[in-house]
Amino acid sequence: MSKAIFITNPIFASDAWGNNHPLAISRQRSLLDFCSALGWTSSQNMAICDFASLNQLSQFHSEEYILAFQKASRDLKIDAAGRAEFSIGTLENPLFDKVFERASASVGGSILAAEIALGGKVAFHPAGGTHHGRKDKASGFCYFNDPVFAILTLLEAGLSRVLYVDIDAHHGDGVELAFKADKRVHMVSLHEENRWPNSGALKDNCAQICNLPLPKAINDSEYAILIDAICEKYVDFDAQAIVIVAGADCLKGDPLSTMALSNLGFVSAIEKLLKLAPVKIVLGGGGYNPWTVTRAWALIWGRLAGFEIPLALPPSARDVLSGLECDLIDEEDILPEWRDSIQDKGNAGEIRDEINILVGSLSKF
Numbered sequence: 001m002s003k004a005i006f007i008t009n010p011i012f013a014s015d016a017w018g019n020n021h022p023l024a025i026s027r028q029r030s031l032l033d034f035c036s037a038l039g040w041t042s043s044q045n046m047a048i049c050d051f052a053s054l055n056q057l058s059q060f061h062s063e064e065y066i067l068a069f070q071k072a073s074r075d076l077k078i079d080a081a082g083r084a085e086f087s088i089g090t091l092e093n094p095l096f097d098k099v100f101e102r103a104s105a106s107v108g109g110s111i112l113a114a115e116i117a118l119g120g121k122v123a124f125h126p127a128g129g130t131h132h133g134r135k136d137k138a139s140g141f142c143y144f145n146d147p148v149f150a151i152l153t154l155l156e157a158g159l160s161r162v163l164y165v166d167i168d169a170h171h172g173d174g175v176e177l178a179f180k181a182d183k184r185v186h187m188v189s190l191h192e193e194n195r196w197p198n199s200g201a202l203k204d205n206c207a208q209i210c211n212l213p214l215p216k217a218i219n220d221s222e223y224a225i226l227i228d229a230i231c232e233k234y235v236d237f238d239a240q241a242i243v244i245v246a247g248a249d250c251l252k253g254d255p256l257s258t259m260a261l262s263n264l265g266f267v268s269a270i271e272k273l274l275k276l277a278p279v280k281i282v283l284g285g286g287g288y289n290p291w292t293v294t295r296a297w298a299l300i301w302g303r304l305a306g307f308e309i310p311l312a313l314p315p316s317a318r319d320v321l322s323g324l325e326c327d328l329i330d331e332e333d334i335l336p337e338w339r340d341s342i343q344d345k346g347n348a349g350e351i352r353d354e355i356n357i358l359v360g361s362l363s364k365f
Contacts, residue, residue, distance in 0.1 A: 002045035004122040004304035007113055008032065009049050009105040011098060012127040018096050022256060023141055025290040025326055027297075028127050034298050037317035038342075040307050047116065049125075052107035052149070060148050060178065062136040069143060073100030086137045093138040103143035106130055110146035113281045114153035117241065122280045122304050126297045129245045129285030131172040132197065140197060145174045147245055150281055151185060154241045160184045163239035165230070165273050166191070167266075168247025168285040169257035171200030175245075176209060183208060186237055188230055190214060190223075192250075192257050202358075205365045212358050216258040218250075219349030220265030227269045229359045234276055242277035246270055246300060247285025248293040252347060253335065255328035256288045262344035263296040267303055290324040291338035299342055313341060 012028035035041050057066050068086050072078040076097070078089040089095045106128050113123035125146075133145030147164065154162050164179070166172035166189040176199075179185040186208045189200050193213035200211040210233075212226060252260040274280045282300060287293030302309050313321075321339045337344060 002121070002305055004045065004124055004301070005116050006035070006041065006046045006301055006305070007049050007109045007116070007123060007125040008046060008127065009109065011102050011105050014098070016096055016099070016102060018094055020327070021094060022288040022328065025288070025324070027287065027290065027293055030290055030294045030320060030324055031126060031297050034294050034317055034320045035301060037314060037320055038298070038302070038307070038310065040298070040302060040305065045305055047112060049105060049109035049112045051101055051104040052111065056111065056149070057104065057107060057144065059152060060135060061144060065136045069138070070100050073098065088138050088143065093141060093143060099143065103130070106146040107144050107149050110150035110283065111153050113283070114150045114157070117279045117281045118154070118157055122274070122282065124282050124301055124304055126284035128283035129168070129247060131166060131168065131245050131285060132170070132174045134174055134177070139174060140170065142174065145178065147172075147175050147243060147283055148178045150243050150283070151175075151179065154279065155184060159240045159279070161237060161240045162186070163234060163237060163242045163277060164188065165242065166245040166247070167250055167269060168245050169249040169254065169259050170195060170247070170286060171197055171211065172245060173197050173199045176200070180209060186210070186234070186239070188212070188234070190226060192216065192259055195257060202361055205361070207365060210362070210365070214259065214358070215352060215354045217260045219260055219347050220262055221348045222351055222355045223261055223265050223269060225351060225355060226358060227272050229362050231272055231276060233362050239277035241279035241281070242273060243281045243283065244270060244273055245283050245285045246297070248287030248296045249285070251287070251289070251292045251296055252344070253292050253329070253333070253338070254287065254289045255326075256286065260347055262347040263292065263299050264344055264346050266296055267299050270300060271303065289329060290326050291321060291334065294321065294324065295338070295342050302342070309342060
């Protein structure tokens with residue numbers, strides 16, 4: 001039996017987001033195709049999640065918002081007042097076929113992830129990680145907030161020490177807002193400074209909230225120092241469970257951030273963090289370069305499930321990468337390794353003063 005479970009649903013592989021949207025790159029379909037080409041998917045290590053019910057969704061989201069979103073998804077339209085109130089039907093959060101069902105499946109996947117993790121296996125839900133969603137509206141490409149439901153499921157199971165770590169390039173504002181008054185949940189967010197949603201400052205840190213706004217172009221060496229410091233800080237918290245939002249927009253080459261991690265540094269960080277708790281959940285998140293996100297999430301899955309990481313890709317896996325495209329990335333900016341291998345070259349570098357200041361800040365709260 002597999003020690004890790006990959007959670008998915010057929011709806012995640014369907015066309016979505018329409019045209020001219022950063023997420024119109026079929027991330028889940030390419031990830032599944034790539035992992036399948038590597039021989040890393042089977043009935044033994046995959047689980048199909050259900051759609052979250054209206055009753056489940058109402059454990060966090062307002063009934064008014066849920067019903068308005070459901071109707072707008074069905075009608076594929078919403079009036080100006082509803083658009084302004086709920087932030088759906090916008091360029092940021094567009095309406096498209098079965099958008100409500102897709103968002104509900106993300107929540108269902110995070111609920112299932114928590115249940116699987118509580119049962120002793122590592123849960124990997126790459127279609128999760130919609131960390132900007134608010135109680136009563138959509139935000140930042142996130143219609144619901146599935147990480148909230150993973151955490152709620154853990155708390156409902158009786159856990160009293162849950163660690164949430166968000167390594168997406170964008171601050172995990174929605175999750176922070178949801179649990180800032182709940183002392184059972186400690187939250188860490190490493191995100192790029194001065195980037196939307198322009199929250200998560202050092203001044204906001206307290207006993208249960210740790211925000212680390214990162215300077216531009218952070219490298220593997222700098223990131224490793226920060227992750228090691230976080231692990232040292234939170235080892236005494238003795239977390240019973242950890243939920244990680246593994247947004248791949250922190251990788252070098254992503255069009256929506258200037259962060260410069262290799263996927264080796266990215267996966268190393270996740271593996272270190274997972275050692276902090278016995279109950280382990282890894283969700284997806286951002287990531288708008290189809291080559292880097294596909295390879296990084298596949299690399300996570302390969303490591304979690306214990307597969308041998310190939311130095312050379314089989315032709316079928318290279319075909320998946322060669323077939324990807326992205327309007328936000330020019331052909332001349334596509335690195336050869338994005339199409340030829342699963343692992344990046346590392347991106348070691350100097351440690352800037354800003355990083356040492358961030359490490360020092362961890363002892364102040």
